[in-house]
Amino acid sequence: MCGIIGLHLRDPELHPMLGRLLDDMLCGVSERGPDSVGVAVYGDDRRNPGGQAAVSVLRAPGDLDRSVAALLPGTPDVTASRAGDTTVLTAPVTGETLAAAVTAAAPEALVVGRGDDVVVYKGAGHPQDLARTYGLREVSGWQGLAHTRMATESAINPEGCHPYSVGPDQCLVHNGSFSNHATIRRELERRGVTFDSENDTEVGARFVAACLADGDDLEKALLRLGETFDGFYTLLVTTADGFAVVRDEIACKPAVIAEHPRWVAMASEFRALAELPGIGEARIFEPDPGKVYTWQR
Structure with a gap:
């Protein structure tokens, strides 16, 4: 159900x-x-700032933001925030570029959301x-x-x-x-x-x-x-x-x-x-x- x-x-x-x-x-x-x-929430500029993309990740290692930044063109600032099992990375690149960098930096991690306007959170437990x-x-x-x-x-x-x-x-x-x-x-x-x-x-x-x-x-x-x-x-x-x-x-x-x-x-x-x-x-x-x-x- x-x-x-x-x-x-x-x-x-x-x-x-x-x-x-x-x-x-x-x-x-x-x-x-x-x-x-x-x-999933759309349009929260505090969680997904304008001009940036957000990628939501499960099983993220603690240093994922640094390792992802090192793989991006120009090494832009990558911001990471964690809420329970979900880590959200934001950076001034496209969602596809950011998601690809996450997968390359941490193959064990799972991307569960990406985009210019959306942030996704997932977890087990009471709603x-x-x-x-x-x-x-x-x-x-x-x-x-x-x-x-x-x-x-x-x-x-x-x-x-x-x-x-x-x-x-x-x-x-x-x-x-x-x-x-x-x-x-x-x-x-x-x-x-x-x-x-x-x-x-x-x-x-x-x-x-x-x-x-x-x-x-x-x-x-x-x-x-x-x-x-x-x-x-x-x-x-x-x-x-x-x-x-x-x-x-x-x-x-x-x-x-x-x-x-x-x-x-x-x-x-x-x-x-x-x-x-x-x-x-x-x-x-x-x-x-x-x-x-x-x-x-």
Whole structure:
């Protein structure tokens, strides 16, 4: 069982409140997944300064910032901050360049997020404890999502947490199961796509990333996913300018969307949305089976 929350802020006046709103929403789905939590936040200049990229890393050695800086052109300043199991490196280079330097400097480390606007945190433990570890209530920005997990088919560890962030500023969280993921994994591997785990969610995330890299917009990428993947699922996908929700054609996994002039939110349960500002004026609905819902920044 899993819990999903996501919040896309349309009103810049709400940006300083992003972390507090996400933390309140997280309380509403913690019981759905008390084993671990992953969080992604967009637009926090204190964690990912303008003109720089951020890379989130698990299993990072203590001197990673120095060894990465030595591999970058011009040896720029690399800043490292640690929150629980996650180390975030920032530097004035592209996310791809920074991620490649991390992999070269520390092959044992695992890159779990990269981009110009997003920071990803992952860890095992109770969601509310980890939210404090990440300093979630202090976050500002324009978009965020989180995923709580009760592991049923794989180990309880940070590596198994969602979101899966396998493309620049792209994140995907998933409640459900893809039954034909092994077949699709082999097809992607033939195209040169590499994987970090055996998780079916990673297959979905890399499929979406490949579609976006091919030039699809977010809606088309998720329509292609629905045509390709078998199984049951609710997905929330975010990018540097988009926020999208889709369920499979049976729609047995829960999802609720609330749309307000100042924000759009999605959660596995309504109680996660109940304290959002102006919820009484929001349009609240259950997303239709097989339909892709998208919003742009």
